[in-house]
Amino acid sequence: MIRKELVAASAEPLILSLLSRGESYGYAIIQEVKARSGGKLQWTDGMLYPVLHRMEHRGLIKSRWAESETGRKRKYYSLKKDGKHAMQEHHAQWSLVHSVLAGLRKEQYV
């Protein structure tokens, strides 16, 4: 299981990256993250919503209520322009951390 500090820190970049592929809703976001991490990145489901609301308040994403094919009402979130910029920033920062870590790891095996 991934450490909770890392889970918390990665929530925003993950949500932004998922939404950059198109609008989505809370449940689907959680399932997708779970599936992509092989179940290792797990959130307490309810905790996603305060994060989404906070991001919406900061103008990174926007939301709308719509009905699904089955008639269920869902709140769909999509990326705003500022969200796209924030995502790019996150990507740059995470890539940097990753490259530093990878470099150090490589040196260990030389």
Add this chain to the structure above:
Amino acid sequence: MFDLEQAITEWRKQMFASGIKTPVPLKELESHLREDIEQQNKSGANPQQAFEIAVQQIGQAEPLKEEFRNAGFSGWFDENKNRRISHILALFQLEYCVWGFFSVIAPILPMVDCGIIFYGPKFIINLKFFLTLLVKVIFLRGIIASILLFCGKNKEIRTIQFIAVLGLAALVAQIIAFRTGPLLAIAFNAFNVASIWLLRPPQAPKLTTA
């Protein structure tokens, strides 16, 4: 016989009783709960098991309420209204504190010029002088806090909290110094300290693991 609708109604009541009172988060959480129950049903769980798993997965009401509160859903009014009110209060506070700062500093300046305080034969230090300095701190704090109230960034929250506490200390000094003086001003400052504390910008919510 397990009644799913009844169970969901009970869950909603519990959430409401725990403080998640604004309709939007509750509606969204319920939509999530129903989605999860349906999924659990598909994977073979009976309705009661499905409900219990989904409730456990969504998390307890108390920490959830805390996170929503930090995200700006205080249950009193929505985030934007909260923000607008804090801006109006900040403007009042700014005006009051700029005026206050100069009105307090004004009587001290001639004293310095006449050499009473720093250049006089006797170095006059009394309690009242230090209390006056403390009152000046209140107004300086007020000016800084007013400006910071306009910003919603997380890094400023601790500063605002610190300033509010500092203000409270200075408020006590103000009461001692002017206890027979302008009570209205003291009351106004008490109100300012409380408003700064209550309307500080929301903190970024933490995401906890399952």
